[in-house]
Amino acid sequence: MPAVDQIVEEAALRRLVDSYGHAVDRRDYALLRTLYHDDGVDDHSPYFVGPASEYIEWLPSMLANWSATSHVMLSALFLIDGDRAEGIVNARAWHLTADGKRAFIAWGRYADRYERRDGVWRFSHRFFVLDSIENRVVDNSDDFGSAGVAVSAPGLEDPIYSRLPMFGVDRGIQP
Template sequence: MSKLAPHAIGVEELATREALRHLATAYGHAIDRRDWALLRTLYHDDGVDDHTPYYCGPVDGYIAWLPTMMANWRATMHTALSCLFAIDGDQAQGEITARAWHMTLDGTRQFVAWGRYADHYARRDGVWRFARRSFILDFAEDLPVASGDDFGSEGVGTGRAGADDPVYARLSMFGR
């Protein structure tokens, strides 16, 4: 039977699925807030990231490459939309459908990548982390921005790429 077929799910499998969803969600937060230290904790030491053709290799090289690449964007939002997992003991694989929104530095254009992450996970010492993460692009949009910095919502906290994002002032437990 396929590991994707419906089956009775016990408490341990529920905990595993939640741990894997947490990885996918924390990845987006770390990228968008430029929290490279958090991002590094999501991968095993021998982890690999595949964002071919831009980068494919060890996680430490990926994290070293990211600041230069992300400097091209004023703001980003990486969102995990659905998560499908196949679990086998201390190994798992997942297909995470995703939307990665990027705003240009000058605030005039937005680039939206729609795709999927094909993830390999490993549980070591009781903790799930990425063993390999690769991105599959399904569709991309390059669109003009319709309004100014406040997006038509004057006074609303506006997201920022780094540590001065409003989330850190509003959620004390999210502090670095």
């Protein structure tokens, strides 16, 4: 594959994995559905293993345990073979408990298989590998002068949607 084509394909795969974190953190299940092929599988063992459509249906009940999350995709390596690809994506998944008193941070890797169908890359299979965890007590006693700073929220109530109209409901973020 020519170098320019390799860069373009890797950029498309990177956008896909970054869109996953955004969709989960903003509880944007419509976007999340566009990231998997209809026959895609998600494996977050032991919590969920099965069709991606069922994973997306299950996810709101799991996320209800957390007042906020932040899924950050760090380094990524992709191997591309025609319309198939595999990727290892290092990630940090931060979760704040519903009462705001504890933070749970999972460090790990997504082991992904992707397929390009009709010119669009999507997940065909996602598997999460846990490397380590952190469990922290959250000290909210000093907000370091953050009064008045826009505060995140799940869903369309998040300030990014009012401040960045291109990311609004009809934004059509594509993987």
